[in-house]
Amino acid sequence: CTCSQGWSGADCGTEVTCTGANEIYDTSANGLESVCRECSAATDCSSHGTVAPNAAKTSCECNCDAGWGASDCSTATACTTTDDCSGHAASVMDAADGSCECTCSQGWSGADCGTEVTCTGANEIYDTSANGLESVCRECSAATDCSSHGTVAPNAAK
Numbered sequence: 363c364t365c366s367q368g369w370s371g372a373d374c375g376t377e378v379t380c381t382g383a384n385e386i387y388d389t390s391a392n393g394l395e396s397v398c399r400e401c402s403a404a405t406d407c408s409s410h411g412t413v414a415p416n417a418a419k420t421s422c423e424c425n426c427d428a429g430w431g432a433s434d435c436s437t438a439t440a441c442t443t444t445d446d447c448s449g450h451a452a453s454v455m456d457a458a459d460g461s462c463e464c465t466c467s468q469g470w471s472g473a474d475c476g477t478e479v480t481c482t483g484a485n486e487i488y489d490t491s492a493n494g495l496e497s498v499c500r501e502c503s504a505a506t507d508c509s510s511h512g513t514v515a516p517n518a519a520k
Contacts (some may be wrong), residue, residue: 412425472489
C-alpha cells in the first residue's frame with residue numbers, strides 16, 4: 363500500500379496526526395507512509411528566512427530575509443535604491459553575503475539610508491562619513507578648508 367496523507371502502516375490503518383506548531387505531513391523514507399516532520403529555516407529556507415507550515419500542513423512556507431528570494435530563499439536578489447535604501451541612495455551594490463550596501467545621498471544616513479541628517483549650525487556642511495557610505499555634518503574650518511590662509515563659510519547648499 364501507498365498510504366494517503368495522514369496515514370501509515372502496512373495496511374495504511376494507523377492515523378498520523380501532526381500536532382507540533384511547525385510540523386507538516388511528509389512522506390517516509392520508503393515513500394509509502396505519511397510521517398510528521400518539523401519545518402526548519404536552515405533546511406527549508408536555506409538559512410535566509412523564517413519558516414512556518416501552510417494551513418493544510420502539507421508544506422513549509424518561507425518568508426525570505428531582505429536580499430533573498432525563491433520559494434526556499436536560495437536566490438540572492440538584486441539590490442535597488444528604492445527597495446533596499448529607502449529611496450535615498452546615490453548607489454547600491456550587492457554585498458558578498460547577499461545583503462545590500464547603500465551609499466547614501468547627501469543628507470541621509472543609516473544602513474538603509476532611512477535616517478535624515480540635518481545640518482543646522484551656521485558653519486556646518488554635509489560631509490561623507492569615515493566609512494564613505496553615509497552623510498554627516500561637520501563644521502567648516504579655515505584651518506582645514508582654507509589651509510589657514512582665508513576665511514570660510516558654507517555655500518547655500520551646505
